[in-house]
Amino acid sequence: MANTYQKAVIIGAGPAGLTAAYELLQRSNIKPVVLEASDQVGGLARTVNYKGNRIDLGGHRFFSKSDWVMDWWTNILPIEARHDGEQIVSYQGKSRAVEGDKSGPTPDAQDNIMLVRNRRSRIYFRRQFFDYPISLSVDTLMKMGLINTILTGFSFIKSQVSPVRPEKSLEDFFTNRFGKHLYKTFFQSYTEKVWGVPCSVIDASWGAQRVKGLDVAKLIKHAFNKIFVKSHDVKQKGTEVSLIERFLYPKHGPGQLWEYVTDKVNEEGGSVTLHKEVQEVITANNKVEAVVVKDMMTGQTETIKSDYFISSMPVRDLMQAMTPKPPADVMEIANGLIYRDFITVGLLIDKLKVSEGHPQSGQLIKDNWIYIQEPDVALGRLQLFNNWSPYLVSDPSKVWLGLEYFCTEGDELWNKSDKEMELFAIDELDKIGIIDKAGVLDYTVIHAKKAYPAYFGTYDRFDELRHYLDSFSNLFLIGRNGMHRYNNQDHSMLTALAAVENIVSGVITKDNIWEVNTEAEYHEEKTASEDKVAAGKA
Numbered sequence: 001m002a003n004t005y006q007k008a009v010i011i012g013a014g015p016a017g018l019t020a021a022y023e024l025l026q027r028s029n030i031k032p033v034v035l036e037a038s039d040q041v042g043g044l045a046r047t048v049n050y051k052g053n054r055i056d057l058g059g060h061r062f063f064s065k066s067d068w069v070m071d072w073w074t075n076i077l078p079i080e081a082r083h084d085g086e087q088i089v090s091y092q093g094k095s096r097a098v099e100g101d102k103s104g105p106t107p108d109a110q111d112n113i114m115l116v117r118n119r120r121s122r123i124y125f126r127r128q129f130f131d132y133p134i135s136l137s138v139d140t141l142m143k144m145g146l147i148n149t150i151l152t153g154f155s156f157i158k159s160q161v162s163p164v165r166p167e168k169s170l171e172d173f174f175t176n177r178f179g180k181h182l183y184k185t186f187f188q189s190y191t192e193k194v195w196g197v198p199c200s201v202i203d204a205s206w207g208a209q210r211v212k213g214l215d216v217a218k219l220i221k222h223a224f225n226k227i228f229v230k231s232h233d234v235k236q237k238g239t240e241v242s243l244i245e246r247f248l249y250p251k252h253g254p255g256q257l258w259e260y261v262t263d264k265v266n267e268e269g270g271s272v273t274l275h276k277e278v279q280e281v282i283t284a285n286n287k288v289e290a291v292v293v294k295d296m297m298t299g300q301t302e303t304i305k306s307d308y309f310i311s312s313m314p315v316r317d318l319m320q321a322m323t324p325k326p327p328a329d330v331m332e333i334a335n336g337l338i339y340r341d342f343i344t345v346g347l348l349i350d351k352l353k354v355s356e357g358h359p360q361s362g363q364l365i366k367d368n369w370i371y372i373q374e375p376d377v378a379l380g381r382l383q384l385f386n387n388w389s390p391y392l393v394s395d396p397s398k399v400w401l402g403l404e405y406f407c408t409e410g411d412e413l414w415n416k417s418d419k420e421m422e423l424f425a426i427d428e429l430d431k432i433g434i435i436d437k438a439g440v441l442d443y444t445v446i447h448a449k450k451a452y453p454a455y456f457g458t459y460d461r462f463d464e465l466r467h468y469l470d471s472f473s474n475l476f477l478i479g480r481n482g483m484h485r486y487n488n489q490d491h492s493m494l495t496a497l498a499a500v501e502n503i504v505s506g507v508i509t510k511d512n513i514w515e516v517n518t519e520a521e522y523h524e525e526k527t528a529s530e531d532k533v534a535a536g537k538a
Helices: 015-027 067-076 138-144 146-161 170-178 180-186 188-195 205-210 216-228 254-267 315-321 328-335 418-431 459-470 479-483 489-505 528-534
Strands: 007-011 031-035 047-050 053-056 089-092 096-099 114-118 121-125 128-132 246-250 271-273 276-284 287-295 301-305 308-311 339-349 369-372 381-384 399-407 440-453 475-477
Touching (some): 007 015, 015 489, 031 276, 047 440, 053 339, 053 399, 067 254, 067 489, 121 180, 138 146, 146 170, 146 180, 170 180, 170 205, 188 369, 188 399, 246 254, 308 489, 315 328, 328 459, 339 418, 399 418, 440 479, 475 479, 475 489, 479 489
Parallel strands (some): 007 308, 031 271, 121 369, 308 475
Antiparallel strands (some): 114 246, 121 128, 276 287, 287 301, 339 399, 339 440, 369 381, 381 399
């Protein structure tokens, strides 16, 4: 007897794809079939295990303004009972806040658990550490020096009296919020390392999605709140995302959660398969009919028909795989979309040259990551995995680092051999005084393709491409690469939720999916539809 259930093919087993699969199983009788081209689930939120030392690609803080997302995470992995002996207000089940609850699980007793971690990020500039985001504290002003402080003040006043209008580029965005001097001091070099182009050619909407409502006024307000308002609430409502003080984190990194979700999907009747690359997307009559999938291990191909198709694969690749070929004008846009790739170099070392407190204290600095603003090195960001979770490091007496380099597939950095990349990274970190190269014990090199969808190239015409893809009634684009939008993990999950709700409700319009992580949401002026999505009722 033929199967009578409906099926949804989901392309990509990252946070968006796996959330969609899990939610379809909870909310419908539709069977999700997840196809992942790589050998590991989690997408950019996977955890790479190298000799017991785990790497979190890109760094993933588990924090969201959405209660639905926070509950979703902690229903998968329960939160630890307490953190470093502190009493905390934590999520337990459906957002039930419990202060000082010591009855729950502990990381020493079980693996499937969320830790509560303190957040600390800093900028490394002129061989000194500055708070990130910039705190405008006495320490910061002293390190900047009197002349730079005066220039910063006048520059900010000018930006408020005479802002750049219209605000077209990312440079305009930063200048209007921080003043040109502060922008050039603390934002320009790192941002241009990420994108490989001047900030003046990057669309301002990137800032609206990533920096959101942060500006000098909020930095000052946050500084006062830190002094006078003490809270251990993990929710941190009313705090800009860039300013949160703590976050949740899986004991063994973000991939641990997505591997657990994969097991749940397979156990509950769905399927998640690896090494399955979608090579052709067959369309007819404004619908997707089937996908042709290649098994990357055997080389065999198969055609999979389905009722619904949910895609988190890069939009450019999706368009290039379509049969028949889309019209020339939209293909021009698709082919002009640009992505940035990155390389992580994992370094195991004896100790850092820099330390917490007194330079000779030997105490490990407390940063989760450090933004390298130094223009004389290519290194963009440095992660200290010991501080994300002590369980990411096989030997806690050693320091496990992640050096992040932003590049483009095929360029000089990307084409370096692993040994060349290791030596290059070690030399740079030694050059700026973070490590002594003689103390390096081991290394690994990881390449990640299409990590960052770019807000230049043909991005300014993306709405035309979106309109074309939205015309396919059973195709739903979700996630960072699926929507060519720099979504965080939680936003990717919310796009998946919106797509599932549409499918279950028979809604073929996609507007609510595209409204997730818009500038309006950023300013917390949510529309009614966004509120419904966040509550799981769209």
